[in-house]
Amino acid sequence: MTPPVPHIAAAGSALPGDPVDNTALAAALGISAEWIEVYIGTQTRHFARDLLTGEIRHSLADLCARAAAQAMERCAAEPADIEFLVLGTATPDHLMPTTASRVADLLGLDQLPTYQLQSGCAGAVQALDLARLLITGGAYRCGLAIGGDVCTKHLDVDRDMSAAAPGDLVNAVLFGDGAGAAVLTADPQGPALLRTLNRCTGLGREPGQIIDWFGLADRHENRQALTEDYKAIEENVPVMAVEILWELLDDLDWSPDDLDFLLPPQLSGRMTRLITEQLAVPAARPISCVDRTGNNGNALPFLQIEQLLPQMSGGQRALAVAVESSKWIKSGFALQKP
Known part of the structure; x- marks a missing residue:
């Protein structure tokens, strides 16, 4: 019997707050906006906490649940259709409980396997890899693969970066926060x-x-x-x-x-x-x-x-x-x- 081929029925995303441009970020860190534009080449990013006050406005679980809900809505998937959830992240909200389980709770999902993969930029692909294997194995027909990170937990908004070494500056201006998700199904919906x-x-x-x-x-x-x-x-x-x-x-x-x-x-x-x-x-x-x-x-x-x-x-x-x-x-x- 030919194993089922997983398809990506829909995808969704969640970016916290308004985009923060280089001028605003440079002013907060006491560095040059031109340096960010020339050496990093990123124009805007989104932060889960307020750049000026440090107030946390969104958790990783919040963002992942929003992205997953959007993906489900786009392909008309109901909570009852979702048979597993896989989340890849390098920055979980807590060591326990897992952010994956928190996301399942926010989505109204219960009595299903949840997996959290601790990884950096490859974690999203690892989530897709595991989701693919779960479907091709024949045990499941529909599930969620999610990836997200809240990197600004490592950004010290009170630190004066004007004299920082380039290596420190890169970490201060490179990252943003957000989440994305995809619904994978054994039915031929999407690629x-x-x-x-x-x-x-x-x-x-x-x-x-x-x-x-x-x-x-x-x-x-x-x-x-x-x-x-x-x-x-x-x-x-x-x-x-x-x-x-x-x-x-x-x-x-x-x-x-x-x-x-x-x-x-x-x-x-x-x-x-x-x-x-x-x-x-x-x-x-x-x-x-x-x-x-x-x-x-x-x-x-x-x-x-x-x-x-x-x-x-x-x-x-x-x-x-x-x-x-x-x-x-x-x-x-x-x-x-x-």
Whole structure:
């Protein structure tokens, strides 16, 4: 018996508050808006807490539930139709209960398996990968894959960044908050999810990014919660992106000319443009959003899918590439509209 092929019936997103432009962010941090525009290339981002007061306005669970509810509404899926929920995030609201279980509660879902995958930029693809396996295994016919992050919990709005090193500045201006979601179904609604790639390739390599969790015993230690080797990321991510692209193409027996759409890695406006050029797929239309949303981690592939779905017509193909620099994870996926 041929296993069912999962399809993405609909996608949704949630971005908190109004967009924060570079002028407003630079003024709050005491740095140059021109520096952000030149070296990061991101124009706006959204924050789950007030930039001036630090007041938290949205939790990750709130954003993920909003994105999932929108996706369900767009394909007329009822809570009773959802048989599982998978959430990928690097910034859960709590260690316990899981944000995935909180999202299920907010959506009115009960008596179903929930999975939370702790991962950075590859977490969204990992969520799609697990959702795909649950459907192709035949046990389930419909479920939710969700990705989201609230990164501003690591942004100190009271810190004067005017004398900060470039590495610190990057972390202060690169990220945003948000969530995205997709309804996957065994019924032929929307493009088929033909392949997912999810592979850790960091054996023996230093992490490119570390996010610490502080407990009662160590929260007063003099170390940053978030550290990033941006030079290593700039050097390695473009190379890995090209490798991912060609591995997926070879696996599917597609040529670059077969691609109608390309979903490139979403690091920053500047880096995404450079990587898209290096991927060298001129026939494919790039689908990118990071220059307007900021790097909101696991939300980004779902935000790209949300943009992609209305543009795809019958027979068209799309390929997505995502790289996680924390321990150098290669990930991606391929879609084809029936």
